[in-house]
Amino acid sequence: MIQIFKDVRIDWLANRRAFILVSVLLMLAGLASAIVRQATGHQAFNLGVDFKGGTVVTAKFKQRPSDVVVREALVKQGIHDAIVQPVTDKTDTVLIKLPLAGASETGTQAEVESGRARVRGALNTFGAEAKPDVHLANDPSAAYEIVGTDAVGAIAGAQLRNKAIAVTLAALVGILMYIAFRFEWTYGAAAVIAVFHDVLVTLGFFSIFQWEVSLTVIAALLTLVGFSVNDTIVVFDRIRENRKLHRRDSLYKITNDSINQTLSRTVITSGLVFLSVLAMVLFGGEVLRGFSLALLVGIIFGTYSSVAIASPIMVWWEQKIEASNRAMTLTLNAPVKSGVPRPAKTTNRDAFVPRTNKQSSRPGRA
Amino acid sequence: MKKKNLLQRSIIIVAVTLIGLYIVIGPRHRPTVNDFKWSGIKSSLRSNIHLGLDLQGGSHLVMRVKTEEFLKRLTEDNASAAQNAAKDAGVDVKGGHAETGPGNYRVVVDIGDAAKATEAKDAIQKKVELGDSSIWSYSNSGPQLSWKMTPAAERTLADNATTQALNIIDSRINALGIAEPTLQTHGSQSSHQILLQMPGVQDPERVKEILKGESRLELVHVVSPPSPQPSQTYNTEAEALASLNSGGTVPSNRRVLPYSERIEATRDASTNPEQKPKRWVVVELPAIIDGSELRNASAIPTRAGGAEEFEINFSLKKSGADKFGAWTGSHINEYMGVVLNGEVKSIAYIKSQIFDSGQIEGRFTKQSAEDLALTLRSGALPAPIEYLEERTVGPSLGQDSINSGLTASLVGLGLVVFFMLFYYRGAGINAVVALLLNMILMLAGLIIFGATLTLPGIAGIILTIGMAVDSNVLIFERIREELRSGKTIPSAVDQGFGRAFITIIDTHVTTIISSLFLFVFGTGPIRGFAVTLVIGLLVNLFSAVYVSRTIFIWELGRKEKVESLSI
Numbered sequence: 001m002i003q004i005f006k007d008v009r010i011d012w013l014a015n016r017r018a019f020i021l022v023s024v025l026l027m028l029a030g031l032a033s034a035i036v037r038q039a040t041g042h043q044a045f046n047l048g049v050d051f052k053g054g055t056v057v058t059a060k061f062k063q064r065p066s067d068v069v070v071r072e073a074l075v076k077q078g079i080h081d082a083i084v085q086p087v088t089d090k091t092d093t094v095l096i097k098l099p100l101a102g103a104s105e106t107g108t109q110a111e112v113e114s115g116r117a118r119v120r121g122a123l124n125t126f127g128a129e130a131k132p133d134v135h136l137a138n139d140p141s142a143a144y145e146i147v148g149t150d151a152v153g154a155i156a157g158a159q160l161r162n163k164a165i166a167v168t169l170a171a172l173v174g175i176l177m178y179i180a181f182r183f184e185w186t187y188g189a190a191a192v193i194a195v196f197h198d199v200l201v202t203l204g205f206f207s208i209f210q211w212e213v214s215l216t217v218i219a220a221l222l223t224l225v226g227f228s229v230n231d232t233i234v235v236f237d238r239i240r241e242n243r244k245l246h247r248r249d250s251l252y253k254i255t256n257d258s259i260n261q262t263l264s265r266t267v268i269t270s271g272l273v274f275l276s277v278l279a280m281v282l283f284g285g286e287v288l289r290g291f292s293l294a295l296l297v298g299i300i301f302g303t304y305s306s307v308a309i310a311s312p313i314m315v316w317w318e319q320k321i322e323a324s325n326r327a328m329t330l331t332l333n334a335p336v337k338s339g340v341p342r343p344a345k346t347t348n349r350d351a352f353v354p355r356t357n358k359q360s361s362r363p364g365r366a
Numbered sequence: 367m368k369k370k371n372l373l374q375r376s377i378i379i380v381a382v383t384l385i386g387l388y389i390v391i392g393p394r395h396r397p398t399v400n401d402f403k404w405s406g407i408k409s410s411l412r413s414n415i416h417l418g419l420d421l422q423g424g425s426h427l428v429m430r431v432k433t434e435e436f437l438k439r440l441t442e443d444n445a446s447a448a449q450n451a452a453k454d455a456g457v458d459v460k461g462g463h464a465e466t467g468p469g470n471y472r473v474v475v476d477i478g479d480a481a482k483a484t485e486a487k488d489a490i491q492k493k494v495e496l497g498d499s500s501i502w503s504y505s506n507s508g509p510q511l512s513w514k515m516t517p518a519a520e521r522t523l524a525d526n527a528t529t530q531a532l533n534i535i536d537s538r539i540n541a542l543g544i545a546e547p548t549l550q551t552h553g554s555q556s557s558h559q560i561l562l563q564m565p566g567v568q569d570p571e572r573v574k575e576i577l578k579g580e581s582r583l584e585l586v587h588v589v590s591p592p593s594p595q596p597s598q599t600y601n602t603e604a605e606a607l608a609s610l611n612s613g614g615t616v617p618s619n620r621r622v623l624p625y626s627e628r629i630e631a632t633r634d635a636s637t638n639p640e641q642k643p644k645r646w647v648v649v650e651l652p653a654i655i656d657g658s659e660l661r662n663a664s665a666i667p668t669r670a671g672g673a674e675e676f677e678i679n680f681s682l683k684k685s686g687a688d689k690f691g692a693w694t695g696s697h698i699n700e701y702m703g704v705v706l707n708g709e710v711k712s713i714a715y716i717k718s719q720i721f722d723s724g725q726i727e728g729r730f731t732k733q734s735a736e737d738l739a740l741t742l743r744s745g746a747l748p749a750p751i752e753y754l755e756e757r758t759v760g761p762s763l764g765q766d767s768i769n770s771g772l773t774a775s776l777v778g779l780g781l782v783v784f785f786m787l788f789y790y791r792g793a794g795i796n797a798v799v800a801l802l803l804n805m806i807l808m809l810a811g812l813i814i815f816g817a818t819l820t821l822p823g824i825a826g827i828i829l830t831i832g833m834a835v836d837s838n839v840l841i842f843e844r845i846r847e848e849l850r851s852g853k854t855i856p857s858a859v860d861q862g863f864g865r866a867f868i869t870i871i872d873t874h875v876t877t878i879i880s881s882l883f884l885f886v887f888g889t890g891p892i893r894g895f896a897v898t899l900v901i902g903l904l905v906n907l908f909s910a911v912y913v914s915r916t917i918f919i920w921e922l923g924r925k926e927k928v929e930s931l932s933i
Contacts, residue, residue, distance in 0.1 A: 002788075002789055003846075050548075053550065053551075056552075056561075066765075066766070067760075067764045067765050067766045068764075068766035071764065071766060083762055083763075083764070084764050085423070085759050085760055085761070085762050085764070086423075086759065086760035086765075087426070087757050087758070087759050087760070088423060088758045088759060088760050089757055089758045090757065095426075095759060109554070112554075150552055150553045150554075151551075151552075151553065151554060151555075152550045152551065152552055152561060153550040153551030153552070154550060155548045155549065155550050160889065160890065163887075163888075163889060164888070164892055166887075167883065167884055167887045167888045167892060168884070168892075170883045170887060171879075171880035171881075171883035171884050172880070174879045174880050174882070174883045175876050175879065175880050177879075178875060178876050178879050179876065182872055215822075215890075215891050216821050216822070216825075216891075218822070218891055218892070219821060219822035219825040219826075219891050219892075219894075219895050220825060222822075222825065222884065222892065222895050223825045223826070223828060223829045223895070225880070226829045226833075226877050226880070226899070227829065227832060229873075229876055229877065229880070230832075230833055230836065230873045230876075230877065233869070233872050233873045233876060234836075234840065234869055234873065237868060237869040237872055238869075241865070241868075261847070262843075264843055265836075265839050265840055265843045268785075268789070268839045268843075269832070269835060269836040269839050272781070272782050272785060272832075272835055272839075273832045273835070275778065275781050275782075276775075276777075276778025276779070276781060276782060276828075276831075276832075277778070277828075279774045279775075279777040279778040279781065280771070280774040280775070280778065282774070283770055283773050283774040283777060284767075284770055284771050284774040285766060285767045285770035285771065286767070287763050287764055287767035288763075288767055288770070288771050288774075288821075291821070291825070292774075295825075295828070
């Protein structure tokens with residue numbers, strides 16, 4: 001049998017400060033990019049036509065080129081984020097939507113004109129435009145004409161954006177509740193913090209590299225939330241199991257062991273998904289690029305965060321609770337219940353004794 | 367494992383697979399020989415799976431909000447309200463009118479005594495919203511008071527009406543369940559146009575009618591002697607006008623409206639509702655309450671008319687119910703009318719105080735009643751809309767992007783299959799079978815629920831496939847671990863599935879819970895994502911756990927003594 005990892009013993013938690021530092025730096029970099037761009041009059045995010053509206057140019061051809069060719073011509077002119085939509089009941093016509101240039105939110109006449117000029121520049125590669133006063137059919141030297149230029153508003157206005165955020169937050173609360181029910185509150189909180197981290201880092205990449213944010217990117221962000229939570233739960237599930245099997249071990253050790261035991265699964269699953277998404281980045285074409293890039297970044301950080309963010313936060317939190325419980329016990333000087341293991345005798349600074357009340361109350365596995 | 371158990375499992379799996387396959391590639395009519403040929407399968411597949419606007423294209427509708435109608439109505443309402451207010455304050459009002467035309471929206475009130483102009487103005491502005499000087503500029507010459515709408519206000523009000531119409535159309539499209547349309551303003555700001563693109567719908571004319579429906583609902587006091595006298599209606603508009611004794615003009619506190627009288631339901635074909643002549647009634651202005659006070663509306667069968675006839679039940683919000691309750695309480699036995707889009711639909715006398723509900727009767731069919739209820743719930747359009755342009759368009763993602771996306775997905779899938787077979791050998795076959803079955807059943811699920819597949823939906827499929835692969839990896843890694851710890855093969859398989867199942871349940875339930883939130887509260891792309899994800903994960907519990915397990919049982923059951931397992 002081929003095996004990637006054999007009996008790994010990496011002390012992941014020892015590096016937790018470095019991990020968290022890296023994550024905080026990444027988030028700060030994204031935030032800084034957004035703030036600096038906003039402050040200097042640029043756009044924090046490169047929003048696509050879905051979010052801020054733009055110009056729709058209706059072009060009529062003598063011989064309509066295919067969508068690919070039209071898009072290539074646009075890309076050559078530096079228009080990367082246009083939507084090319086053929087009109088199917090008039091086979092000579094194409095709608096080209098392009099987002100507003102710059103940070104403005106409403107389309108002025110000048111914006112519409114500049115959009116028209118940019119499209120004209122691209123379409124001139126197919127031949128000359130018909131003269132303004134001559135119909136396309138009557139102008140033998142012309143290849144196309146622009147029959148209409150209109151400003152269009154955003155599809156996803158601020159209202160939809162806010163709703164999307166609110167709904168996602170509600171979904172995260174749902175996740176928190178379920179994990180709290182199946183594990184502990186601390187596990188749920190740690191998982192949700194890790195998810196937040198993944199989304200923020202991914203958005204940071206979008207701001208830093210000015211990748212276009214379209215509605216499809218929203219779908220990608222939802223997907224990465226799913227992946228990240230999935231990954232985190234796999235590790236937590238192993239921790240829950242190991243705590244029952246090895247009651248004398250510290251949570252610190254158990255967490256490290258659990259990460260190591262699930263490591264080959266983590267690498268295989270994330271690796272496979274990563275490769276599939278990489279295929280999409282490479283072969284998926286211009287329009288899907290934002291979507292596939294968001295997934296690519298999200299999968300890397302979703303995997304990273306379940307090891308480097310969620311687990312350390314959970315361990316830290318549990319230790320805090322344990323410390324305060326112990327302090328309570330000392331002040332009350334209450335007799336220790338029978339069956340409760342004594343504090344571990346190791347001198348490890350991260351030594352931890354599992355919370356016993358929860359353990360004994362949990363029913364056995366089905 | 368017992369043989370009987372294996373047989374039972376196999377039968378279930380084969381049956382589910384066949385049903386799933388038929389749902390995905392089978393025709394929706396009695397199958398013919400042609401349906402089993404490649405071209406027949408392809409065409410069935412195409413008609414079974416609904417693709418969204420981004421993947422397949424659809425219709426492209428440009429509509430215009432007739433904002434001038436909105437401004438006209440607003441001015442006219444203010445004109446009659448102003449006259450009433452002045453009369454209520456004891457001012458002698460000679461007359462008044464509204465001037466409406468682009469660039470000139472004016473409310474004019476003529477009073478008897480020029481000296482009382484300021485008094486009348488104050489009285490009117492106290493009650494009617496004419497006092498806001500950013501909207502209405504007041505002037506008077508002698509006994510004539512006039513309020514002219516400022517050009518800036520004309521623009522703002524028209525823009526607001528357009529935005530409001532956009533929101534109402536949006537909620538109607540959502541209520542119709544049209545998957546992921548795009549809705550945006552179109553043209554320059556002063557053109558008040560809205561662009562709607564939606565994927566191919568079955569009955570576009572009905573959708574267009576619903577979007578157009580103004581659905582202005584009013585409850586009015588009908589001028590008539592109280593019950594037990596019958597309600598006062600007139601055969602012609604002229605007769606109704608004559609009853610007002612006001613020299614042929616309608617006073618500011620009255621309206622003359624057509625009344626399409628409801629015929630008592632009979633089976634008699636001769637009483638065709640279309641041929642029943644219209645009657646006319648005089649009603650009081652302003653209305654008691656209007657549609658903005660509506661809380662809910664629903665279509666229900668009319669008791670008398672049997673199943674084919676429907677009426678609309680509506681209920682009012684708290685504020686409307688208070689107003690309505692107070693009014694009906696003090697007008698027992700008088701007649702009240704339900705007015706829809708300027709036509710009286712029904713008249714009834716008030717038996718006792720009514721608070722928060724009522725009916726609209728009017729011989730509706732089931733469909734027309736449901737459509738009307740839908741538009742009432744979404745609110746009245748501020749102004750009528752007209753369709754300017756209608757086209758069909760190709761996919762908004764572009765066919766080229768869809769093709770390259772498809773290529774990329776196949777490359778990705780190929781990588782996954784190759785790796786699973788290479789790394790897990792024999793067990794890899796389990797994973798690949800489970801994965802394929804998952805995809806077939808997921809598509810079948812989408813078809814059963816009539817979901818429309820869009821790019822966000824595909825994102826949901828990607829996540830599902832990722833989690834399906836993950837489920838197999840979890841199980842296989844666990845079995846390997848158990849084998850390493852020295853367990854026998856059957857017990858390692860047993861333990862591996864048992865342990866991994868707990869993890870799989872936790873990951874799946876968490877994701878399903880969060881998707882349910884997205885589905886219930888989300889709109890558009892978020893919802894499309896959630897639908898495929900929930901279906902996919904439910905299917906995965908079957909394919910990755912149950913099916914894969916069955917294959918193992920079969921493999922282990924073949925030999926008397928199991929010495930090796932390809933994993």
